[in-house]
Amino acid sequence: MSKGWQSVLIAGTALTVAAGAFAEADTPTKFVAIDQNIDPATLTRYHHTDQGTRLFPAAWLAAIEKADGSAKFMNAENLRRLGFLVDNVVVDKMNPFGWPLGFTVSDPKTTGGIPVAGFTCALCHTGQIEYKGTAVRIEGGQAMIDLPGFIDGLFAAFAATAKDPSRQARFFADAIKAGYPTDRIKSDFEAAGFGRAAAPGTTLFQLETGRGRLDAVQGIANQVFASDLMVPTNGKSLDAPVNFPYLWDIWRLSWVQYNGFLPPQATSRNIGEVLGSRGEAHLVDRKTGALNPEPLRWQTSIQLDNIVWMEKTLESLHAPTWPADVLGPIDRAKAARGRELFVANCAGCHGIKELPDGNWDVAVVSLKHIGTDPGQATNWAGRTYDASKLGLSAETAAFNGLDIAVNAIRKQLYADNNTPVAEQEPDVHFEAPCGYKARPLIGVWATPPFLHNGSVRTVYDLLSDTRPAKFNSGGREYDPVHLGYTDDPGPDSIVLDTSVPGNSNAGHWWTDDTSRPGRIGPKLADADKFAIIEFLKAANYDNYPSVKRAKPAALPCQDDKNWARNMSAPAAK
Ligand code: HEC
Ligand code: HEC
Structure with a gap:
């Protein structure tokens, strides 16, 4: 069932009331799709396929109010303001709450019986350009979303709900209506500890991204080395936000990521991405901080079949043609x-x-x-992390530490999914270009x-x-x-x-x-x-x-892995 035009108009009306002067310019009334070589049904599936990101139970997300209590957090007007694509979304089994393009709801079989909300590739990699009231969707294009703003707003909303008993009662009632088990809502909400915890990352400096940027690579390093390993001092400032890159033809490029640190080994790349996008990992015991035994250590919420399917789907994606x-x-x-x-x-x-x-x-x-701005490349190549828990040095570069975690997690995924050897990617080796x-x-x-x-x-x-x-x-x-x-x-x-x-x-x-x-x-x-x-x-x-060309060119600076640190050291006179 498609919400289609009616929902577009409803969302548009709500925005006109609330957003004042900006409303008209920001609310397209006509939508145009460009044929990018993937049929609409496949695209819809791709837009909402669970990659393994675990935000909150879906019923909680549906029920939670904005921190100021004025409306539900996930209402179209709030999400439009944050840049999400709220118009023309398909409401179906994969997107039962009618959330914007790129949001997901897990198969409850993979999440202990409770559907959990998350997001997927399309959230960050779908663009839209607008011209005089007409919107043109760009599949695989650059999203204009404020993801840090979304996450901060969501944590603030939960914190406000934890503090206010009458809001909490409303939240519980609505979460139950949205499918959360009645006998668990109170204890599970209390266990989540929203009253105590600060929003993650708020203690780290974060350069204002606006809509359309994210320091994704540093986010992955922080998630793995600081959060997942439970070594808070490994957290580094998010000071090199980048555009969400466009994905057509990407699978055939000899190097990917802006600084080209990865060969086109899609599963390895997506494992890192899901870890950084609030995937669940179990590197250490959350109570003691000690390394977990194998295989638990390398088990994650990553949905291998789904990321492989999305990656395959993207191989058909063509660049948009000028409309x-x-x-x-x-x-x-x-x-x-x-x-x-x-x-x-x-x-x-x-x-x-x-x-x-x-x-x-x-x-x-x-x-x-x-x-051009050196931040993304120098942070990646120059910053180090205490990875002694993994048996590595206290000054391990991300490109050395992540290699090890990503390869081990990938092998664990293959073992747990019985992936035939012929379909397995070889080990990846990260570079520091x-x-x-x-x-x-x-x-x-x-x-x-x-x-x-x-x-x-x-x-x-x-x-x-x-x-x-x-x-x-x-x-x-x-x-x-x-x-x-x-x-x-x-x-x-x-x-x-x-x-x-x-x-x-x-x-x-x-x-x-x-x-x-x-x-x-x-x-x-x-x-x-x-x-x-x-x-x-x-x-x-x-x-x-x-x-x-007969063979790929080598990356520059490969002979000196320490180039970034050497570059920032005082020049010898
Ligand atoms: C939370 C937002 C987000 C999600 C979700 C996300 N990506 Fe990305 N992706 C980024 C950002 C930001 C970069 C650029 C990082 C860099 O190179 O510094 C990127 C880089 C990439 C690249 C390399 C592009 C290039 O120019 O070299 C590919 C390919 C890619 N993503 C594919 C995917 C796929 C496939 C998925 C889903 C399985 C996905 N991404 C999910 C934000 C995201
Ligand atoms: C010496 C190699 C080189 C030449 C010559 C060059 N570029 Fe680039 N171009 C780059 C690199 C490297 C980047 C990425 C830089 C970055 O993102 O920091 C880039 C980025 C771009 C981008 C931005 C891509 C994006 O996704 O944001 C555009 C557009 C572009 N170039 C257009 C051109 C045009 C047009 C010409 C010729 C008039 C040209 N370039 C010549 C190396 C080159």
């Missing part, structure tokens, strides 16, 4: 000239380099050369803002020799001329100040100033920028520059 009926026609002559400029200036780094097995080699360009990868840019027009940290609002700005120092980040209204979101503030948008470390918009410069760090080419004339932009609108699998 000319919404955003205006492409000037084909200009695009053809743009392609020539692209081949001359960009394809060396961004062109397809097809390997003999059909996969695409991607270059990781060193920080020294590209000059010294820069960021340059991937092919088919469909990139649909994924603003740009650079790994979302610090550049439009493609036009990225190709210019000056860029706005501040802009409003978080709105979804599209600018089809410059390719990006407009500078209009949306609900819950932030002013992204690029002078703050982590937000730097430097690098990837096209400038005549040959001494500027991060210069990759000469100043581009406006007409040339617009021609390249026209090509990026038109780029598809047939016209995109492509060459053959």
